[in-house]
Amino acid sequence: MKLTAFLAAVLISMANTLTAQNQWVIVIHGGAGIINRSNISPEQEASYRAALDSALDIGAGLLANGGSSADAVEATIRFLEDNPLFNAGRGAVLNAEGRAELDASFMTGQDRKAGAVAGLQTTRHPISAARRVMDGSPHVMLAGPGAEEFARSQGLEQVNNQFFITESRLRLLRSQQGKEAEGNDGAPLEKKFGTVGCVALDLAGNLAAGTSTGGMSNKRFGRVGDSPVIGAGTFADNRTCAVSCTGHGEFFIRWVVAYDVAAMMEYGGLPLAEAADMVVMQKLAEAGGDGGLIALDAAGNIAMPFNSEGMYRGYRTSSGEQFIGIFREE
Ligand code: ASP
Numbered sequence: 001m002k003l004t005a006f007l008a009a010v011l012i013s014m015a016n017t018l019t020a021q022n023q024w025v026i027v028i029h030g031g032a033g034i035i036n037r038s039n040i041s042p043e044q045e046a047s048y049r050a051a052l053d054s055a056l057d058i059g060a061g062l063l064a065n066g067g068s069s070a071d072a073v074e075a076t077i078r079f080l081e082d083n084p085l086f087n088a089g090r091g092a093v094l095n096a097e098g099r100a101e102l103d104a105s106f107m108t109g110q111d112r113k114a115g116a117v118a119g120l121q122t123t124r125h126p127i128s129a130a131r132r133v134m135d136g137s138p139h140v141m142l143a144g145p146g147a148e149e150f151a152r153s154q155g156l157e158q159v160n161n162q163f164f165i166t167e168s169r170l171r172l173l174r175s176q177q178g179k180e181a182e183g184n185d186g187a188p189l190e191k192k193f194g195t196v197g198c199v200a201l202d203l204a205g206n207l208a209a210g211t212s213t214g215g216m217s218n219k220r221f222g223r224v225g226d227s228p229v230i231g232a233g234t235f236a237d238n239r240t241c242a243v244s245c246t247g248h249g250e251f252f253i254r255w256v257v258a259y260d261v262a263a264m265m266e267y268g269g270l271p272l273a274e275a276a277d278m279v280v281m282q283k284l285a286e287a288g289g290d291g292g293l294i295a296l297d298a299a300g301n302i303a304m305p306f307n308s309e310g311m312y313r314g315y316r317t318s319s320g321e322q323f324i325g326i327f328r329e330e
Pocket of ligand 1: 031032087194195213214215216224225226227245246247248249252
């Protein structure tokens with residue numbers, strides 16, 4: 001590399017570091033799907049907006065006080081896991097046997113460390129289990145009883161599976177199973193998303209990403225979606241971006257969605273918004289993969305594309321910008 005080109009590259013990276021070091025940003029989603037003004041009441045809408053706002057309060061509070069992006073992501077998602085409005089933790093959708101089977105993943109951008117869990121049934125906060133796999137084990141992904149045993153050994157709170165089950169998720173499951181028995185025509189199952197995710201940039205310039213979900217309602221037991229799959233549902237690298245996805249997991253796995261956004265930035269030189277848009281609005285949409293994602297780069301740029309009717313989403317920044325949205329036109 002010529003000296004001038006080298007110096008220019010050094011200056012650009014210093015400028016990026018400087019911009020990143022004096023700001024924080026947090027972005028969240030609460031799932032994408034068939035969400036429009038005709039199927040959500042004003043009261044439900046208000047509850048969702050209030051929950052998203054409270055979640056952002058938690059993460060923004062930590063980041064503003066110099067907390068790490070990893071801590072902000074974990075704390076924010078723990079709150080959303082406890083909120084029955086969302087398909088993660090309590091209020092998760094149920095598998096065909098009527099049980100909650102929970103998946104989550106976590107990644108930090110400064111070192112590309114990652115942790116994931118799949119098929120948890122008794123760990124109250126799957127996102128914390130994913131982070132413990134990252135920090136406290138030599139592995140990246142643990143599944144089923146072994147994952148649960150690990151979470152327990154790490155002192156993470158255990159609950160009865162009933163703790164996660166709500167009346168409305170049971171009703172959804174029954175209606176899906178009723179329809180299937182009647183028609184049995186191979187029609188796609190009703191898609192009810194509501195996965196939660198968070199990406200954050202901290203004052204030290206580090207990105208982190210996390211995703212937590214109950215998966216898809218009426219899923220076969222043992223089914224694992226994209227949310228715990230690093231590179232599909234979650235990804236973070238300070239050099240490109242942090243991403244958390246929500247949508248029809250089988251497509252997100254096959255299109256390696258979260259990493260594809262980063263790859264388009266790294267190899268294609270695209271800015272974050274263009275890369276995210278191309279993956280969700282072109283590649284995924286053409287394939288028939290419903291859903292969306294949130295993405296954030298180390299310079300604080302945000303993208304939140306979705307090709308479904310709606311996506312629960314929001315962000316806050318250290319410069320005072322804030323947004324909460326549900327519908328397409330917002
Ligand atoms: N992506 C999740 C899954 O397929 C579902 C969702 O995002 O709502 O498990």
